[in-house]
Amino acid sequence: QSVLTQPPSASGTPGQRVTISCSGSSSNIGSNIVNWYQQLPGTAPKLLMYSNSQRPSGVPDRFSGSKSGTSASLAISGLQSEDEADYYCAAWDDRLKGHVFGTGTKVTVL
């Protein structure tokens, strides 16, 4: 039940800034924190951002997150080749009484 909508793809050249949006509703993003996950090819997902804009230890500061109303976004500044991955947002949904993931965005470094 992907109730969080993300663009299917995003791309940029090395060094560019890429932004990924995550659109939800009042029952999920609008009233709960958003987390972001990065999944490199062939590997398990990894927590990239928590509580909307906090980076776990070890995550480069070129990654940043924000939330406004019922939408959230993840920005990658100074894009690097190792950032090529799938990115997912997630939040608790009060109406569904469960977590929901976004549809996922594949980031390509040109």
Add this chain to the structure above:
Amino acid sequence: EVQLVESGGGLVQPGGSLRLSCAASGFTFSFYWMTWVRQAPGKGLEWVANIKPDGSETYYVDSVKGRFTISRDNAQNSLYLQMNSLRAEDTAVYYCARDTGSAMAWYWGQGTLVTVSS
């Protein structure tokens, strides 16, 4: 170091059952919410279920309610997912994950593949 190791995946016929296990180490298992997330081949992530530290509360995605049961054994540092009445659409890699107070699925296992096919 937090470690989560899933097991129990495999090939099962439609309508069959399977029990997944997740062995946890490197942290006090009984303190944390635990989560199962799945990913169908070539598809995105889907949250499946989670369970409170003492096992008293569980939540499920609608598509598995009544068919899957999440449980835990804090004495054995283990998480389980009992899957009954399996369907082709349940085919996926199933990940075990540990939550924190700040985030769902802070730590992830490597996953176990479940294939439902005749």
